[in-house]
Amino acid sequence: MIKISTPPDFSFSECLWFLDRGFDEIMHEVTADSVRKLFEFSGQKVLIEVSQDDQELNVEVLAGELKDEKLVISKVKEWFDLDREIQPFYELLAKDNDLHVLAKNYTGLRLMAIPDLFEVMCWSIIGQQINLTFAYKIKRALVEQFGESLTYKDKLYYLFPKPEVLCEVNEDLLREMKFSRQKIDYTINLAKSFAEGKLSLELIKQKETHSEMLKFLTSFRGIGEWTAQYTLMKCLKSPEAVPYGDAGINQALFGLKNIPKKGGRAEQEALYARFKGWEGYLTLYLWRWLSGN
DNA sequence: TCCCAGGGGCATC
DNA sequence: GATGCCCATGGG
Structure with missing residues (x-):
């Protein structure tokens, strides 16, 4: 069993929820308290299961041959964005009367990567x-x-x-x-x-x-x-990446801040400018809000 | 039935 | 550079 310590403001259940969201995802398998995913490390297929235990993530290799644990650790950190300290993002959200609920409701949700x-x-x-x-x-x-x-x-x-x-x-x-x-x-x-x-x-x-x-x-x-x-945003986790034109962003910003879905690009950019360095996270939390509970 | 989805390319002016 | 049209299918 490989153990990885988790940072503050990390919610495994929020991350699992995002990985699932009720869609028929083939690239991983989410259960109530774990997720399984097949990776390839130096040409070898390795099936891992990630679960949580106190302040640590447990990573178990279920099948395949793993030569170096470090490869799995860095991949899981990348996947769950564990190396990021997201408190500054919550401080920015707190200043916004319409958006502060996002930090409150979805605390610990991480920008789940698609590493490939x-x-x-x-x-x-x-x-x-x-x-x-x-x-x-x-x-x-x-x-x-x-x-x-x-x-x-x-x-x-x-x-x-x-x-x-x-x-x-x-x-x-x-x-x-x-x-x-x-x-x-x-x-x-x-x-x-x-x-x-x-x-x-x-x-x-x-x-x-x-x-x-x-x-x-x-x-x-x-x-x-x-x-x-x-x-x-999803692969390189560029902080400043914003998929402008996204139907989900348009809908969420209309719902939360009454920014028109068509022709509201300038207003959207002005909002994102206040979240410099956290654009990807703001987008993620807008999608989260859109998906409800 | 109708509108529109986690858009993009292309023609046209 | 702005606008309109096409693609293709299915969910609501």
Whole structure:
């Protein structure tokens, strides 16, 4: 059993709630008090189960061969955003009469990462302009068909498909999975970009500013501002990333601050400017509010 | 039936 | 640069 101490303002149950949210997620399995997820460490599939015990997270390796515990520890820290001290964010929320309830109601919710760059970008493309229930169905079909898996106690746990696999898939198969022609085009093109080494985490990290990262990402087909920002927020956890145009943000800011859903961009930017460095967290908490309890 | 979803590309002016 | 249209399906 690997133990990882948790920071102040950490709520495992809030994080689990976010991982679940009632959607049919295939990339991890959430129970009342734990989450299971398959990772790949130096080419080896490793199924882990994360649970909580007092002020620590317990990480158990259920299946697979783990050569170095440090790899799991750093991955779980990245996943749950454990190295961030979020008290300053709550202090900013406290100053806002409309938003202070967010800190109060969802204390300890962390920005749960999607650590795999290719996965988060494919997921963004799948999720474009369709309802989330439907998007999760499409993702499940894609992963079940093309993702590597590991069986544990008669259950299958999946890795997200590799770019090298998706760039050669039969388009008719994707059509049967209810991908639109646009989504097929974007997805395969993205997979090729990854496979050819034109797009990678390293190339993004080489950029010096947030806007340069955005410019780089949006140069790929199917990747607009929303997707680029979402990617930087969920994978690189860039503090300043805001997926402007997001239907959820628009709805939450209309509900909480009466900012018009259409044409309210300037007002949204002014609000986010007051949360400099915590834009990703504000977005997360707005989505949390939108999902209710 | 209708509107709209965790958008993006493209044509047009 | 702003605007309108298309994509595709399903939830509410």
